Amino acid sequence: MEPTLTKRIAQVREQLSAGGLRVVDFFAAHPAEASVFSAQEIARRAEVSDATVIRTVKQLGFGGLGELRRAAAAMLNPVRDPEQTLAEHLTRSDDSGRLLAKISLDAVELVRALPQSVPAETFEAAVGILAAASNTLVVGYGSALPVAESLSLGLRRISRTASATGLTGYNFADELSQLKPTSALVLVAPLRHVREHDVAISEALRIGCPIVLITEVLASHFADRVETVLVTPSTEKLLPSNLIAHLLLVDALLLAVSALDPERALDGWKTTNRLRTELVEGSLDVPLTPSIAAKFPLPGSASGTPPVG
Known part of the structure; x- marks a missing residue:
């Protein structure tokens, strides 16, 4: 059996330079990120050079960054038993009076970890794909x-x-x-890998359609076949659902795409609200506060109409 990443780190730690130690400490503390990050991003996060990252990977006994990514992914325990997870959560939830406080604190931890798990350049790449697409197919099970x-x-x-x-x-x-070379395929796959994912990726690759993956633990399964992987923080030891981080990521993507073409985004919302008004024979808009109006200014005016839910 191949030694785990943790064991490899322990075996060579005394032989590593100060920079190498920072690299392996990053691998050990952030296996999800290590399973998808480029050498450049690892170097930035560990505050070392790209060459130090590559040298450390070799010192750990890996043939390349791809092998290390797979070893890092193995630390994430991707095969998660829902029954066992529920049982563990129940042991943390024996005091129902404090359950809301516990899950809220875990949610705060999850939210704070999200920006660190999704590098800015990775997020921007996903935004670019969505903004450039003639149509987007989003798959989730x-x-x-x-x-x-x-x-x-x-x-x-x-x-x-x-x-x-x-x-x-x-x-x-x-x-x-419906996929075309100008389309975008988005796979929302937090924990489970199904055959449909593989078929969708194969078809997108065949026609040259870019692919964005949003996941918690499946990055290593698909990283070599998709353009962009957005990895959300691990929820294995937390009470909240992984969907919290995924929904926050979706909101961020939508705001970023909107910001690339604000007039187009506002036109879309104006059309939606106009049709809603016609359908219900009345306005659904709420009174604007100055802070809301400032966030959604209409072209050529000092106030605007915010999106209605």
């Missing part, structure tokens, strides 16, 4: 489907063409057939 639908709906509301699907089996073929 099980509990990931609401996240996929949220991203799809948000894109449509800012004048982008998008759809979400949770279809499986041969029905999924109809969804994949």
Whole structure:
């Protein structure tokens, strides 16, 4: 059996330079990031040179960064038993009176970790793919489907063409057939790897369609086949669902895409609100506060109409 990344680090630690120690400490503390980060990003986070990262990888006995990524991913225990996870959560939830406080504190920890788990350049690459796409197909299964639908709906509301699907089996073929080289494919796959993911990636690669993966533990399964991987923080030891980080990431993506073409985004919302008004025969807008109006100014005016939920 191949030695684990943790064991390799222990075996060579005394032989490493100060820079090498910073690199392995980063690997040990941030296995999710290490499983997808480039040598340049690892170097930036560990405050060393790219050459130090590559040299340390070799000293650990890996043939290259790809091998190290797989070893780092193995530390994440991607095969998570839902029954065992629930049992562990229940042991932390024996005091129902304090449960809300516990889950809130865990949620705060999760939110604070999100910016560190998604490098700025990775996030910007995903935004660029979504902004340039003629249409976006967002795929999510099980509990990931609401996240996929949220991203799809948000894109449509800012004048982008998008759809979400949770279809499986041969029905999924109809969804994949809408992909073109100018499309974007987004896979929301927090924990589970299914055959549909592989087929979707293969089809997107065949036609030259860029792929964005949003995940918690599956980065190493797909990193070599997709353009961009957005890794959310681990929730294995936390009470909140992984969907919290995924939904926050979706909100950030939508705001960033909107910021690239504000007029297009505002036009989309104006159309949505106009149609809503016609459908209900009245306005759904809420009174604006100065702070809200400042966030959503209309072109040529000092005030604006914010998106309505």
